[in-house]
Amino acid sequence: MNMLKFKTVVPLILLVVLTMSVTIFTETRAQTPAVDPAATEILKRMTNYLGSLKQFSVHTQNTLEDVLDSGHRIDLDVSASVTVSRPNKIRAERKGDLVDQVFYYNGTTLTLYNPSSNVYATEPASDTFEEMFIYLYDTLGFGTPISDLVYSDSFPLLMKDVIFAAVIGKSFINGVKCDHLLFSRPGVDFQVWVSEGSKPLPLKYVVTDTTIAGLMSVVTIMSDWNVAPAVDDDEFTFVPPKGVQKINFMPF
Amino acid sequence: MKKLLQISAIAITLILMLIADIPMMLIDDLPILSVELASEAEAVLGVRRRTRRRTAVVVGSTTAAATASAEASQQQAAAAEQQAAAAQQEAAAAQQQLAAAQAPSGVSVGTVVQTLPAGCKPVTVSGVAYQDCGGSFYKTAFQGNNLVYVVVQNPL
Numbered sequence: 001m002n003m004l005k006f007k008t009v010v011p012l013i014l015l016v017v018l019t020m021s022v023t024i025f026t027e028t029r030a031q032t033p034a035v036d037p038a039a040t041e042i043l044k045r046m047t048n049y050l051g052s053l054k055q056f057s058v059h060t061q062n063t064l065e066d067v068l069d070s071g072h073r074i075d076l077d078v079s080a081s082v083t084v085s086r087p088n089k090i091r092a093e094r095k096g097d098l099v100d101q102v103f104y105y106n107g108t109t110l111t112l113y114n115p116s117s118n119v120y121a122t123e124p125a126s127d128t129f130e131e132m133f134i135y136l137y138d139t140l141g142f143g144t145p146i147s148d149l150v151y152s153d154s155f156p157l158l159m160k161d162v163i164f165a166a167v168i169g170k171s172f173i174n175g176v177k178c179d180h181l182l183f184s185r186p187g188v189d190f191q192v193w194v195s196e197g198s199k200p201l202p203l204k205y206v207v208t209d210t211t212i213a214g215l216m217s218v219v220t221i222m223s224d225w226n227v228a229p230a231v232d233d234d235e236f237t238f239v240p241p242k243g244v245q246k247i248n249f250m251p252f
Numbered sequence: 253m254k255k256l257l258q259i260s261a262i263a264i265t266l267i268l269m270l271i272a273d274i275p276m277m278l279i280d281d282l283p284i285l286s287v288e289l290a291s292e293a294e295a296v297l298g299v300r301r302r303t304r305r306r307t308a309v310v311v312g313s314t315t316a317a318a319t320a321s322a323e324a325s326q327q328q329a330a331a332a333e334q335q336a337a338a339a340q341q342e343a344a345a346a347q348q349q350l351a352a353a354q355a356p357s358g359v360s361v362g363t364v365v366q367t368l369p370a371g372c373k374p375v376t377v378s379g380v381a382y383q384d385c386g387g388s389f390y391k392t393a394f395q396g397n398n399l400v401y402v403v404v405q406n407p408l
């Protein structure tokens with residue numbers, strides 16, 4: 001009698017245990033995809049909203065982590081005021097450790113003006129943001145922080161090669177409640193804080209270079225978002241002040 | 253019957269041990285679990301570390317080229333600005349060498365520096381502005397978005 005009990009109970013326990021372990025395994029897997037659709041959905045909402053804006057202005061504070069030859073870790077800061085008028089006008093004033101300049105783009109020409117050195121250079125430019133930024137980077141050799149804000153659809157750009165995405169949680173940036181998202185692609189981790197509500201705007205970016213041991217980052221805090229600024233087309237065209245010297249861009 | 257009891261006891265123990273292992277294994281392998289379990293900064297850092305390890309594997313095995321792929325704007329900015337910082341340091345070094353060499357007109361044409369040597373005078377030739385630095389002539393230019401000075405032939 002006893003023996004019969006064991007004979008039936010043991011396989012039963014085995015079966016239950018096996019089923020349980022399989023269930024645990026598959027459930028955990030199902031709940032944790034590498035790219036969380038909740039994160040991409042919020043990012044998509046943000047890029048759609050940014051793309052829908054005809055004009056906007058924003059203040060950005062860029063902090064670039066750097067290490068001196070002496071080994072000391074320092075921050076390099078650039079403060080910028082950006083005004084964008086779609087489809088193809090931008091003006092950005094940047095001041096900081098590395099730059100003091102105003103960038104103008106009016107759909108036909110781009111100009112870089114250094115007020116402190118009283119010099120400027122100007123070049124004919126393509127009539128789209130995308131091509132203009134490519135030209136800036138490839139031919140003139142300078143990168144433009146947060147240029148993805150300006151693109152009419154930056155979603156594919158931000159999602160390119162992404163192998164991991166997650167919603168980290170809720171946080172507050174300058175007092176505004178945000179969704180904190182993380183996206184990772186080979187060599188780069190990208191965090192973005194997107195404000196909640198009907199205006200899903202980015203309020204903070206952190207881009208981390210994961211290819212170096214120190215994991216250096218560029219941090220951008222965005223404030224004073226104005227999604228309907230009073231914009232005059234003239235402000236995108238550079239008018240040389242008296243005595244300013246015209247110089248050239250060196251080919252990159 | 254005793255034997256059967258022993259065998260089944262061992263089997264159950266083994267299986268129970270296995271179950272205990274499975275969740276642990278999963279937590280280690282799947283970074284997102286730790287995010288859900290703890291919202292502290294440490295957990296976030298943990299994610300970053302693990303993500304990085306995972307990334308490193310991917311870079312190593314498949315898409316190293318994708319890393320530097322051009323158009324991620326911030327990435328570019330970081331690189332450009334780091335280059336700028338590096339260039340600045342290099343320029344400073346070049347500057348020191350320049351001063352040490354004390355060869356006022358012996359600087360080779362095309363040399364790019366970020367700061368002019370001491371004692372330069374602005375001169376304008378055919379509407380173009382130069383800096384005359386003891387017989388070496390510099391023209392101002394943008395290299396990327398950095399202001400630099402390029403050594404040119406004597407325009408006079």
